[in-house]
Amino acid sequence: xRVLRAHAQGESSPDLTMPQxxxxxxxxxxxxAMLSDVAAFLGLTxxxxxxxxxxxxxxxxxxxxxxxGDRRRVALKLTAGGRRIYQRAVESxxxxxxxxxxxxxxxxxxxxxxxxQALRSIFDDPPEVRSTATGKKNTND
Amino acid sequence: xRVLRAHAQGESSPDLTMPQxxxxxxxxxxxxAMLSDVAAFLGLTxxxxxxxxxxxxxxxxxxxxxxxGDRRRVALKLTAGGRRIYQRAVESxxxxxxxxxxxxxxxxxxxxxxxxQALRSIFDDPPEVRSTATGKKNTND
DNA sequence: TATTGTTATACTCTATAACTATA
DNA sequence: TATAGTTATAGAGTATAACAATA
Numbered sequence: 001x002r003v004l005r006a007h008a009q010g011e012s013s014p015d016l017t018m019p020q021x022x023x024x025x026x027x028x029x030x031x032x033a034m035l036s037d038v039a040a041f042l043g044l045t046x047x048x049x050x051x052x053x054x055x056x057x058x059x060x061x062x063x064x065x066x067x068x069g070d071r072r073r074v075a076l077k078l079t080a081g082g083r084r085i086y087q088r089a090v091e092s093x094x095x096x097x098x099x100x101x102x103x104x105x106x107x108x109x110x111x112x113x114x115x116x117q118a119l120r121s122i123f124d125d126p127p128e129v130r131s132t133a134t135g136k137k138n139t140n141d
Numbered sequence: 142x143r144v145l146r147a148h149a150q151g152e153s154s155p156d157l158t159m160p161q162x163x164x165x166x167x168x169x170x171x172x173x174a175m176l177s178d179v180a181a182f183l184g185l186t187x188x189x190x191x192x193x194x195x196x197x198x199x200x201x202x203x204x205x206x207x208x209x210g211d212r213r214r215v216a217l218k219l220t221a222g223g224r225r226i227y228q229r230a231v232e233s234x235x236x237x238x239x240x241x242x243x244x245x246x247x248x249x250x251x252x253x254x255x256x257x258q259a260l261r262s263i264f265d266d267p268p269e270v271r272s273t274a275t276g277k278k279n280t281n282d
Numbered sequence: 283t284a285t286t287g288t289t290a291t292a293c294t295c296t297a298t299a300a301c302t303a304t305a
Numbered sequence: 306t307a308t309a310g311t312t313a314t315a316g317a318g319t320a321t322a323a324c325a326a327t328a
Binding site: 177190195211216 | 308309310311312315319
């Protein structure tokens with residue numbers, strides 16, 4: 001992760017900080033996520049997440065939409081520009097990973113894959129989003 | 142790493158931020174490291190690293206020592222209190238990892254270990270320290 | 283009354299630019 | 306002249322507390 005992060009910092013769009021990019025990427029993976037989902041995933045307090053989103057909205061990479069059912073909720077979505085930056089970063093990271101993983105023998109690569117799955121299973125990666133903020137709650141509530 | 146970091150944030154000494162802890166841990170692993178080693182490892186500019194160290198020195202967790210050979214260099218060392226906090230965090234993280242890894246079958250655990258070694262080999266983890274700042278340069282210079 | 287999010291305020295993190303001391 | 310580090314300044318990140326709006 002450290003190596004990948006260093007790579008991302010070298011590549012990413014000039015004026016976009018790491019926290020901003022993490023928030024952007026989260027919304028990229030979870031279109032319509034609530035603000036509190038962003039806060040929970042990034043480990044931030046709601047005010048901190050709100051301010052972070054402020055910057056992304058000001059940069060025209062994200063938009064806030066009022067929840068259609070529960071008007072307290074805010075649904076976050078990427079703008080066209082936000083999606084462009086997000087996808088470009090994903091592609092860059094994937095290419096970087098692919099280049100390096102190609103150095104491994106196929107059987108070792110398979111072993112790496114199974115190891116990753118094993119780690120994910122025991123560290124209980126929780127679902128990223130509680131709801132889509134577009135109205136009804138989901139069963140996690 | 143995300144899970145482990147969340148764990149560390151819950152455990153760690155109350156008034157110690159993540160960047161501060163990362164710097165502390167780096168010096169813990171690299172006693173006598175130069176300031177520029179800290180900056181390079183954390184991906185910070187020298188002024189940012191210097192200010193970060195300021196806080197740790199003020200908290201009496203780290204001390205600055207003038208390099209014995211090259212007086213421009215600063216050797217960073219842990220105080221007794223700094224070492225105590227560092228070791229406690231390492232033990233906490235190790236215990237957390239051990240508890241979770243114990244859920245895996247021994248052969249899967251072996252596979253995870255080999256996968257980690259394979260990843261390290263292809264992502265070229267660089268040495269953390271350029272010199273010990275206690276005088277003579279090393280062969281990397 | 284509880285939940286979602288924001289505004290207000292303060293401190294830390296981080297960068298660039300300019301500087302000091304040493305080599 | 307080049308290198309290691311600090312000081313000065315400014316903007317982003319983050320927290321706690323207080324608030325507004327909605328449920």
